[in-house]
Amino acid sequence: MKAIDWPGVLADLAPIECVADRALVRQKSRDFFWYSPVLNERLKAVRGDLLVSPASEDEVVRTLAYCHARRIPVTPRGAGTGNYGQAMPLQGGVVLDLGRLDRFLSLEDGVARVQAGLKLGDLEAHSLPQGWELRFHPSTRRTATIGGFIAGGSGGVGSIQFGGLRSRGNVLGLRVITMEEKPRVLELRGEEVMQAIHAYGTNGIITELEIPLARAWPWHEAVVAFDDIGRAASFGNALGEADGITKKLISVFDWGAAQYFKPILPHLPAGQAVALCLIADASREAFSLLAGDGGGRIVFERAAGDEADEIPPLYEFTWNHTTLWALKADRTITYLQCLFDGPDYLDKIARAVAAFGDETPMHLEFTRIEGHVAAFGLQLMRFKSEQRLYEVIAWLEAAGCPVADPHTFILEDGGMKTIDEAQLAFKRQTDPLGLLNPGKMRGFSPAACPVAERPA
Amino acid sequence: MIPAADPAFRAQLDGLELIDHPVQLRLRSRDFYWYSPILKAELDGKAADLIVVPRTVDEVVRVAAACARFGVPLVVRGGATGNYGQMVPLQGGVLLDMARLDRTLWIERGRGRFEAGVRLGDADVLCQKQGWELRMFPSTRRQATVGGYVCGGAAGVGSIRYGQLRDAGSVLALKVVTCEPAPRLIELRGADIGKALHAYGTTSIVVEVELALAPAYPWVEMVAAFDDFAAAAHFAQALGESDGIFLKLDSLMAWPLPRYFRGLEEGTLPEGRHVVMIMVAAGNAATVRDLVRGRGGTVTLERRYVEDRAITPLYEYTWNHTTLQALKVDKTVTYLQTIFPLGANVEALIASHEMFGDEVMAHAEFQRRQGRTNCSSLQVVRYSDEARLWEIVRGMETLGIRLSNPHSYILEDKGARVLSADLQLAFKREADPQGLLNPGKMSRWTAA
Numbered sequence: 001m002k003a004i005d006w007p008g009v010l011a012d013l014a015p016i017e018c019v020a021d022r023a024l025v026r027q028k029s030r031d032f033f034w035y036s037p038v039l040n041e042r043l044k045a046v047r048g049d050l051l052v053s054p055a056s057e058d059e060v061v062r063t064l065a066y067c068h069a070r071r072i073p074v075t076p077r078g079a080g081t082g083n084y085g086q087a088m089p090l091q092g093g094v095v096l097d098l099g100r101l102d103r104f105l106s107l108e109d110g111v112a113r114v115q116a117g118l119k120l121g122d123l124e125a126h127s128l129p130q131g132w133e134l135r136f137h138p139s140t141r142r143t144a145t146i147g148g149f150i151a152g153g154s155g156g157v158g159s160i161q162f163g164g165l166r167s168r169g170n171v172l173g174l175r176v177i178t179m180e181e182k183p184r185v186l187e188l189r190g191e192e193v194m195q196a197i198h199a200y201g202t203n204g205i206i207t208e209l210e211i212p213l214a215r216a217w218p219w220h221e222a223v224v225a226f227d228d229i230g231r232a233a234s235f236g237n238a239l240g241e242a243d244g245i246t247k248k249l250i251s252v253f254d255w256g257a258a259q260y261f262k263p264i265l266p267h268l269p270a271g272q273a274v275a276l277c278l279i280a281d282a283s284r285e286a287f288s289l290l291a292g293d294g295g296g297r298i299v300f301e302r303a304a305g306d307e308a309d310e311i312p313p314l315y316e317f318t319w320n321h322t323t324l325w326a327l328k329a330d331r332t333i334t335y336l337q338c339l340f341d342g343p344d345y346l347d348k349i350a351r352a353v354a355a356f357g358d359e360t361p362m363h364l365e366f367t368r369i370e371g372h373v374a375a376f377g378l379q380l381m382r383f384k385s386e387q388r389l390y391e392v393i394a395w396l397e398a399a400g401c402p403v404a405d406p407h408t409f410i411l412e413d414g415g416m417k418t419i420d421e422a423q424l425a426f427k428r429q430t431d432p433l434g435l436l437n438p439g440k441m442r443g444f445s446p447a448a449c450p451v452a453e454r455p456a
Numbered sequence: 457m458i459p460a461a462d463p464a465f466r467a468q469l470d471g472l473e474l475i476d477h478p479v480q481l482r483l484r485s486r487d488f489y490w491y492s493p494i495l496k497a498e499l500d501g502k503a504a505d506l507i508v509v510p511r512t513v514d515e516v517v518r519v520a521a522a523c524a525r526f527g528v529p530l531v532v533r534g535g536a537t538g539n540y541g542q543m544v545p546l547q548g549g550v551l552l553d554m555a556r557l558d559r560t561l562w563i564e565r566g567r568g569r570f571e572a573g574v575r576l577g578d579a580d581v582l583c584q585k586q587g588w589e590l591r592m593f594p595s596t597r598r599q600a601t602v603g604g605y606v607c608g609g610a611a612g613v614g615s616i617r618y619g620q621l622r623d624a625g626s627v628l629a630l631k632v633v634t635c636e637p638a639p640r641l642i643e644l645r646g647a648d649i650g651k652a653l654h655a656y657g658t659t660s661i662v663v664e665v666e667l668a669l670a671p672a673y674p675w676v677e678m679v680a681a682f683d684d685f686a687a688a689a690h691f692a693q694a695l696g697e698s699d700g701i702f703l704k705l706d707s708l709m710a711w712p713l714p715r716y717f718r719g720l721e722e723g724t725l726p727e728g729r730h731v732v733m734i735m736v737a738a739g740n741a742a743t744v745r746d747l748v749r750g751r752g753g754t755v756t757l758e759r760r761y762v763e764d765r766a767i768t769p770l771y772e773y774t775w776n777h778t779t780l781q782a783l784k785v786d787k788t789v790t791y792l793q794t795i796f797p798l799g800a801n802v803e804a805l806i807a808s809h810e811m812f813g814d815e816v817m818a819h820a821e822f823q824r825r826q827g828r829t830n831c832s833s834l835q836v837v838r839y840s841d842e843a844r845l846w847e848i849v850r851g852m853e854t855l856g857i858r859l860s861n862p863h864s865y866i867l868e869d870k871g872a873r874v875l876s877a878d879l880q881l882a883f884k885r886e887a888d889p890q891g892l893l894n895p896g897k898m899s900r901w902t903a904a
Contacts, residue, residue: 109674109738131587131671135700163699169743170700190746212702212739215587215671218565241827243619244626244668282566282668286625289646371697373827 006049016059019051028095031082035323036334037383038407043085048095055100057207064183067094075437076201078148081140083320085409086152086200090439098147113210116147132213135162139321151201157249157315159367165197171211176204178430195426200411202441203427218281219304221314224296225272229254229362232273233349235294240366240373245287246280251318256361257380260325263311267300276314322363326380334383338401341374348401412442419443459528460505468522472515475507489541491779492790494863499541504551511556513663520639523892531894532657534604537596539776541865542608542656546896554603569666572603588669591618595777602665607657613771615823616696616703628668632660634887650876651883656867658898659880660887674738675761677770680748681729685710686806688730691751693802696822696829701743705735707774710818716782719768724757733770778819782836790839797856798830804855866899
């Protein structure tokens with residue numbers, strides 16, 4: 001098989017914007033995989049060969065048809081804010097940067113139709129003046145794209161109201177381009193969207209999507225301090241289950257995690273556990289009473305969106321940003337990702353705290369899941385070895401806390417642990433040769449037709 | 457002479473709007489207690505001796521002072537849309553009709569403050585003009601008042617999202633007037649709200665209400681029909697548990713209940729089928745359609761919710777209107793009001809449907825309770841006699857279904873939690889030491 005002539009590809013694809021500069025392509029081949037020392041070892045050398053930045057859907061179709069004909073792998077990319085190498089081209093080839101597909105197409109009855117490369121913050125810049133906001137967003141709201149979130153994310157700030165991307169009703173439609181000789185443009189609607197949500201772009205390139213928004217509230221930020229993580233977690237649960245209190249974020253940290261929140265540290269009492277919350281302005285009074293009843297003390301509050309001071313929005317300390325703050329201070333830290341669920345989930349949290357203490361400083365994100373309140377554990381972990389990491393993971397699994405391993409780039413190993421048959425079947429239709437983001441979907445083996453060889 | 461007719465007492469009320477025409481006294485002293493044959497027998501004929509229609513809080517204070525000085529019972533009336541005689545004066549006296557105390561004081565940042573006599577429908581429309589709406593309202597939205605709702609109601613259309621009125625954060629403040637010779641004005645906030653919330657006006661006179669609002673959504677009304685009751689019940693639960701579907705109403709009616717409903721478009725209520733009535737944010741209408749189809753049902757109605765007097769809104773077939781719609785057609789039915797076991801409510805619903813067949817037509821209102829989806833039920837019962845009614849209740853209890861007795865005007869019979877009953881009793885001693893406010897409703901009250 002012949003090696004690819006990249007300057008030739010670049011010329012062929014013109015006038016589609018392409019960059020072959022090695023440093024830039026390498027930079028655009030990476031995400032936040034280095035949160036994980038395991039992934040860091042495995043992925044640090046990964047880079048694509050050519051960065052292609054289509055400005056229209058037609059250019060996407062043209063790029064895919066061209067790459068299909070030459071068996072060139074294509075890995076789509078939003079803003080590269082993933083944490084498990086979701087958008088990293090394991091086999092090189094084209095990195096398809098969708099950032100120029102950034103149009104806000106329409107907003108009607110609270111349903112937004114947008115192009116995939118629109119940044120979440122820019123989406124809200126369009127919708128907020130009309131009184132609508134995202135139902136939920138990742139902590140990377142200011143940088144991530146909506147397409148990247150839907151293809152690589154799961155939930156975030158607002159999931160305590162609306163659940164996650166996989167909860168029915170949160171994504172209404174996806175427009176997907178297939179990787180075939182003649183790429184097709186598919187409109188997935190209703191349940192069909194699940195075929196491509198959180199599939200890392202392995203089974204089609206998402207170019208447009210339709211999501212229902214939430215009516216915007218005036219939100220209020222508050223930090224509540226507690227003597228210990230147990231009280232803070234109980235408060236998180238009580239707040240989550242308080243139907244009369246409207247909230248968008250309930251994040252709970254023990255001191256071992258909160259100690260890294262440098263800009264807000266002057267407000268945090270040393271040694272205490274904290275809950276970082278976003279609540280509707282109208283719910284402030286009930287919120288502070290509930291905090292007091294739970295043994296908490298409000299140590300910081302501010303109207304959301306008011307970032308005149310040095311402190312970034314509170315949500316930028318939560319979800320996957322938490323680990324980032326810790327890593328800024330201590331490069332030996334990594335993290336876990338598990339679900340505390342079931343009627344005894346607060347007990348499970350207590351047991352995990354007791355078992356590992358300061359080795360895994362607790363970080364909880366309360367969420368709605370299947371109609372009730374539960375918590376994701378995004379514990380920090382003082383990394384010693386891969387072996388120890390998987391001992392802790394095995395303990396959590398055995399304790400009834402399913403782990404979505406953040407130390408693997410394999411789709412199935414990160415989330416459900418089983419092959420998603422619908423996603424796999426969809427891939428067989430949309431990418432029979434396995435050229436899209438190859439190496440991520442374990443269940444797939446391409447129809448006998450190896451990809452083009454990389455030049456040395 | 458009855459105290460209310462005492463010229464010295466009437467002199468205290470000089471300048472206020474007073475009504476003592478016997479027909480008015482009889483008409484305005486009633487609510488919808490006649491849903492219950494038991495209450496009908498007990499409450500027919502009960503009436504106030506004098507109606508006072510205050511226009512300001514100061515006028516309310518004058519009435520309260522006069523009643524306290526002369527020992528005259530005082531009962532507050534909102535829209536009189538209650539179902540258990542909450543506002544029926546058992547011992548005569550003054551009926552304080554709040555209909556003219558109807559100013560909206562302010563609406564801002566998700567909160568609204570209203571005088572007690574503002575009609576819920578009017579409050580809602582005013583809020584909508586500023587981008588907000590009521591979090592919840594009873595099916596009597598067009599007649600009921602804000603004050604009547606917080607004093608006599610518990611939940612309603614919107615509870616599938618926002619829970620109950622008593623959940624912290626729903627009602628933000630109540631301004632109350634005490635019944636003393638020198639009445640005090642007290643602002644209740646936080647946990648103190650429980651002193652007057654759902655107390656039938658036995659503990660004080662609510663004159664202002666501050667509510668948490670919701671941002672206004674464009675709503676779609678839908679009806680889904682199912683052949684199988686269990687499928688309909690599981691659908692209604694699954695719908696309520698769908699965190700990504702933004703709902704306002706999720707009501708299940710077993711056939712033959714829909715047979716009683718008049719005024720909906722042809723084909724909405726197919727013969728023999730169980731229906732779920734839904735209000736959903738317009739952006740999720742397609743999601744609901746998919747879910748209905750996936751569960752073997754059919755969408756028989758889908759229309760935009762609009763504020764229009766000429767159209768009967770879907771919610772006027774739900775909550776306590778369901779029984780009313782049935783009673784309009786068949787005077788022999790009555791109803792129950794029951795609370796279901798959390799986590800096992802659907803199973804209990806199906807079991808009770810099987811246990812009683814058409815004698816007890818299942819009607820469940822799905823709502824959030826402690827962060828989860830549960831239902832309460834307002835079953836419509838083909839009434840034979842009181843003995844049979846209690847037999848049905850006992851049968852329900854074997855399934856874990858508890859009665860919140862709608863055939864009693866006694867406050868504590870509604871399953872009030874001990875904590876709030878204690879709080880209310882203690883507050884009544886302070887705010888109505890003579891026991892003049894809505895006498896006979898709080899069973900634990902004994903005059904000091």
